[in-house]
Amino acid sequence: MLFELTRLNLSPDRIKEVEGSINLRDFGGYLTSDGKRVTRDKLFRSGNLHFLTADGEAAFVGLNIGLVCDLRRADEKSREPTRVLTAKLEIPIDPGSAIEMRARLRDSKLGYDERIHFMTELTRELTQDHANEYGVMFEHILSNNALANGQGFLVHCSAGKDRTGVAAALILHALGVPDEDIIADYLFTNEAVDYEQSILPRIIAMQGAEDLPSRQLIMTIAGVREEYLRAAYEAIYALDGTVEAYLRQSIGLADQDLVHLRRRYTR
Numbered sequence: 372m373l374f375e376l377t378r379l380n381l382s383p384d385r386i387k388e389v390e391g392s393i394n395l396r397d398f399g400g401y402l403t404s405d406g407k408r409v410t411r412d413k414l415f416r417s418g419n420l421h422f423l424t425a426d427g428e429a430a431f432v433g434l435n436i437g438l439v440c441d442l443r444r445a446d447e448k449s450r451e452p453t454r455v456l457t458a459k460l461e462i463p464i465d466p467g468s469a470i471e472m473r474a475r476l477r478d479s480k481l482g483y484d485e486r487i488h489f490m491t492e493l494t495r496e497l498t499q500d501h502a503n504e505y506g507v508m509f510e511h512i513l514s515n516n517a518l519a520n521g522q523g524f525l526v527h528c529s530a531g532k533d534r535t536g537v538a539a540a541l542i543l544h545a546l547g548v549p550d551e552d553i554i555a556d557y558l559f560t561n562e563a564v565d566y567e568q569s570i571l572p573r574i575i576a577m578q579g580a581e582d583l584p585s586r587q588l589i590m591t592i593a594g595v596r597e598e599y600l601r602a603a604y605e606a607i608y609a610l611d612g613t614v615e616a617y618l619r620q621s622i623g624l625a626d627q628d629l630v631h632l633r634r635r636y637t638r
Contacts (some may be wrong), residue, residue, distance in 0.1 A: 386563050387434060390427035393418030394531035394564050398539050398556055399636070403547035407637040413523045414636065416539045418531035419443065421451035431455050437522025438515050440508055442534040444468050451529075460511050462504050466496045467533035475592050481584075486591040487598070490533075494599040497537045499606035502621035505541055512542075513628055519635075532560045532595050537603055544614045545624065545632050554600060561594045 385396045395417035399409040415436060423431060432455075440460045441453060447468055453459065475481060475489060498505075508526065518524055526542075528534040536557045543553045564570060566586065570593045574583065583589070604614070611617040618624045624632075 385559070387415070387430070389423065389430040389434070391423040392420065392427060392431075393422070393569065394560055395525075396559070396563055398543065401543065401548045401552045401556070403633075403637055404549055405547055407547075407633075409543070409546050409548060410636050410638055413521075414539075414542065415523055415525040416531055416535050417525060417527040418535075419447075419451050419527060419529050420453045420455050423454045428454060431457075434525075435522050436525045437517025437520070438511065438524050440511070440524070440526040440538075442504075442526065442528040442538065447529055457525075458515075458517065460508070462507050464497065464501050464504050464528070464534045466493045466501070467528060472529070472592060478584075481588075483588060483591060486588060487596070490592060490596070490599050491602045494533060494537065495602035495606045497534060498603040498617070499610065502610075502617070505538060506621075506623045508538060509541075509545070509622060509624060509628070513631060530564075530593070532564075533599075536560065536595060536600065540600060540603070541618065541622065545618055545629055546636055547633060554597060557595060557600050558597060561590075564594075566590070566593075 385398070385400070387395045387397065389395050395415065397411055397414065398416050399411040399414045401409045403409065412434070415434065420431070420439070436457050438460060439453065439455060439457045440462060441448065442462055442464045444463045444465060448461070475486065481489075512518060512524055515524075526535050526538045540553050540557055543556065570589065574589065574593075607614055607617040607621075611620050618629070619626075
């Protein structure tokens with residue numbers, strides 16, 4: 372099932388105009404199951420922040436973000452360090468690393484089905500094997516003073532779609548957002564990232580313009596698909612039965628934590 376993005380408040384103003392950023396957007400604004408709405412301009416997601424220009428850095432400061440959570444591996448961070456001075460929380464998660472993705476993108480012999488299988492299993496692994504890391508993220512969201520005082524939270528990885536996509540999905544679930552809106556937010560990456568202006572130039576810069584796979588093949592890895600996130604859900608169901616139980620049992624959120632998150636981030 373494909374969701375109509377326009378129906379779910381996925382307006383272009385979610386994408387923040389921060390020069391040099393990748394997939395930087397607000398993931399608030401959704402209605403919750405109890406009739407409230409997730410606060411706008413408090414929860415952000417993005418790709419890496421290494422390419423921000425001076426104007427981009429100034430625009431980033433204007434977002435009033437108090438904590439940046441970086442999900443990249445050490446080798447990714449050393450290659451493309453973050454260019455903002457905001458307090459950083461580093462929680463390395465291995466699947467979905469830029470280095471691994473670049474190798475797959477370069478392989479023009481890797482077929483369509485093989486690429487989709489690779490991405491499906493990668494996303495499944497994020498919830499299956501990395502609940503502890505996402506649990507640490509939630510611990511800091513709950514305990515960070517800057518966030519408690521009203522500043523925003525940003526979670527990012529390299530492209531802002533796999534590790535970050537799962538992080539955003541778990542946060543929205545914790546806030547009571549329905550599944551269809553969470554999936555639509557996940558798929559919005561395909562609208563938020565311009566292929567000609569962002570994806571293709573980076574691939575050419577990494578590996579040259581010769582022997583590039585087709586756009587369709589590139590987007591199986593550079594984009595997202597509903598079945599990728601569904602695979603993450605399948606791993607959750609296998610572990611704990613429901614997303615709600617996974618948040619409590621595998622992530623480690625207590626009932627009071629969920630109440631606190633919803634009090635802070637919904638109105």
